Amino acid sequence: MEREEIVARARMVGQQRNYVEREIERMMLSMMDLNNSLTTIQSMKDETGLVPIGGGAFIRARLDPDNVLVPIGAGYITEFGVEAAKAEIDKRIKMTEKAVQSLRSELKKMDDEFMKLEQLYSKHGHAGHSHSEEEGGGS
Numbered sequence: 001m002e003r004e005e006i007v008a009r010a011r012m013v014g015q016q017r018n019y020v021e022r023e024i025e026r027m028m029l030s031m032m033d034l035n036n037s038l039t040t041i042q043s044m045k046d047e048t049g050l051v052p053i054g055g056g057a058f059i060r061a062r063l064d065p066d067n068v069l070v071p072i073g074a075g076y077i078t079e080f081g082v083e084a085a086k087a088e089i090d091k092r093i094k095m096t097e098k099a100v101q102s103l104r105s106e107l108k109k110m111d112d113e114f115m116k117l118e119q120l121y122s123k124h125g126h127a128g129h130s131h132s133e134e135e136g137g138g139s
Contacts (some may be wrong), residue, residue, distance in 0.1 A: 002126050010117045017110045022101050027096050034093045041068055041085055 001009075044065040050058040068085035069077045080088060 001120060001124075003121060006117050006121045006124065010114060010121070013110050013114050014116065017107060017114070020103050020107050020110065024100055024107070027100050027103070031093060031096045031100070034096065038086060038089045038093070041082060044082070050083050098132070 044063060046065050047063055048060050049063050051061045052058055066082060068080050068082060070080050070085055070088055072078050
């Protein structure tokens with residue numbers, strides 16, 4: 001592999017690595033939200049609470065601790081009983097954890113490839129360097 005190819009490949013791996021790191025960060029934030037939801041569901045009582053209505057404004061509302069509205073995708077929400085909601089959120093947490101583990105595994109592969117590319121670049125550089133020393137020394 002030529003030096004230019006090594007540099008181009010290393011640049012591409014670096015860009016992919018940055019994307020994967022951002023995706024892991026996004027998933028970790030999602031997991032924090034899911035864990036917060038789970039904690040809130042577990043500590044809900046039949047009382048009033050503040051509900052955000054946008055623009056930093058809130059209204060006081062009576063909480064229904066027996067039912068939880070959970071997003072199911074594409075802008076749709078479905079109502080779950082407390083135990084079913086806990087199970088659904090817990091399932092999502094586990095799925096997100098698996099996805100993060102998978103992405104971290106990909107990150108490790110990218111790091112390994114990047115190290116190999118660095119070694120190739122270094123060897124290519126030394127081979128080219130020693131070759132020019134031989135040319136200079138033979139004059």
